[in-house]
Amino acid sequence: MSTRAPEGLQAHFRPSRIRKDDQLATGHGESHGPRGGGRDLGKGAPEFDEHEVNTFGMSIFLGSLAMIFGATLAAYGIFRWREGESWTAAEPFRNLLSIALATAALVACDLLVARARRRETAPADARRLTLASLLLALVYMVVQGWNWAALLGAAVPEGGQRISMEATLFLVLTFTHAVHVLGGVIANTVIVVRSRDGRAPRRVALELNYRYWRFLTIVWAVIAVVLIAT
Numbered sequence: 001m002s003t004r005a006p007e008g009l010q011a012h013f014r015p016s017r018i019r020k021d022d023q024l025a026t027g028h029g030e031s032h033g034p035r036g037g038g039r040d041l042g043k044g045a046p047e048f049d050e051h052e053v054n055t056f057g058m059s060i061f062l063g064s065l066a067m068i069f070g071a072t073l074a075a076y077g078i079f080r081w082r083e084g085e086s087w088t089a090a091e092p093f094r095n096l097l098s099i100a101l102a103t104a105a106l107v108a109c110d111l112l113v114a115r116a117r118r119r120e121t122a123p124a125d126a127r128r129l130t131l132a133s134l135l136l137a138l139v140y141m142v143v144q145g146w147n148w149a150a151l152l153g154a155a156v157p158e159g160g161q162r163i164s165m166e167a168t169l170f171l172v173l174t175f176t177h178a179v180h181v182l183g184g185v186i187a188n189t190v191i192v193v194r195s196r197d198g199r200a201p202r203r204v205a206l207e208l209n210y211r212y213w214r215f216l217t218i219v220w221a222v223i224a225v226v227l228i229a230t
Contacts, residue, residue: 102143109136110217117210123200134188
């Protein structure tokens, strides 16, 4: 009678297999790819958290935008102080109706995005809310286009008249903000398209979209208050 172990058991307990299993269990050694490169497989290696990484990246991005808007508002404040009593508000900011319409559209857009974020477990609701916020963002852009027409007329007058620094700064502030609103429109469109056919929007996408729109709403509130008050 043979005392030799079955072939399957021999293959399992070959020295190379034992060494490999021991390395994986203790975290020593490397996992080699096709070209011989590798990385440590220790149990202490941190796992990749997509949500945390993307949220951190968005925080850095919004911080840089805050510096841009802050610098522009600082320039506005310097020119306003230098002009003194000769300062006059640009025409669109004498029309509180246009400012109220733009503000209402942006605030409603922000609230819908926040609602979509809370409805991530209901894909159809999250998609409808994101689509509604997209339409309101377009309303905001139309109202701002109406404002820009008057701002351009004041900032670049015909007949060699003096360029209005007031209108120019107002135009820079509102146009810079609207460019980033356009970025939000694109983000909303991507979420709506990717969630068609009943697919659930990605949680991280809804979270980042919410943070972005909340930032834009706060920035616009600051801009509107400053421009109307001065």
